[in-house]
Amino acid sequence: SRDYLFKVLVIGNGHVGKTSLVHRYVNEKFNKNYKITVGVDFALKVLAWSDTETVRLQLWDIAGQERFTSMTRIYYKEASGCIIMFDVTDACSFRNVRSWKEDLDSKATLPGGNPLPCILLANKCDLSPWDVPLSSIEQFSKVNGFIGWMDTSVKDNKNISESINFLVERMMTV
Numbered sequence: 001s002r003d004y005l006f007k008v009l010v011i012g013n014g015h016v017g018k019t020s021l022v023h024r025y026v027n028e029k030f031n032k033n034y035k036i037t038v039g040v041d042f043a044l045k046v047l048a049w050s051d052t053e054t055v056r057l058q059l060w061d062i063a064g065q066e067r068f069t070s071m072t073r074i075y076y077k078e079a080s081g082c083i084i085m086f087d088v089t090d091a092c093s094f095r096n097v098r099s100w101k102e103d104l105d106s107k108a109t110l111p112g113g114n115p116l117p118c119i120l121l122a123n124k125c126d127l128s129p130w131d132v133p134l135s136s137i138e139q140f141s142k143v144n145g146f147i148g149w150m151d152t153s154v155k156d157n158k159n160i161s162e163s164i165n166f167l168v169e170r171m172m173t174v
């Protein structure tokens, strides 16, 4: 049997749904006090991946991280993968995805130097109208080195475990 431990960063503009995502996905072993201490939400989810494989996912929400700049190094240290989230009704949050990705790639790489596997989540897809065209997201995801993108709704629980499982599959094969 094999045991995997992956540290996954959850980044993106404020108010796009990062904290909601972590709370939705992880409903055990969540320590709220940690956030107060170091300025990141850190949560653990254990997945029985197969008969012989267990996956432990550490999800690190960047919440408030910009106010704790001394924590940046710890935040990015030994990360295995990343979720970058934006809000489909907030074009500004989409425009900022590029700088979030550049920031990520400048601060964290895999041991061999390759970029971390990173998935793009177009959140709040339950809302309308969208402020970001679907074709732009598709194109942007391809050009900027994402492993893929999915429309998600943390509110409706749409594509949450699906998107995280997709990222886990990639992290298991790098």
Ligand code: GDP
Pocket: 013, 014, 015, 016, 017, 018, 019, 020, 021, 063, 123, 124, 125, 126, 127, 152, 153, 154, 155, 156
């Ligand atoms: P964060 O700042 O990125 O951590 O964003 P939050 O998780 O605090 O979410 C910001 C707001 O968006 C909250 O009021 C959430 O309830 C709301 N929200 C999060 N995800 C969704 C979603 O998928 N659909 C809708 N309609 N609202 C959402």
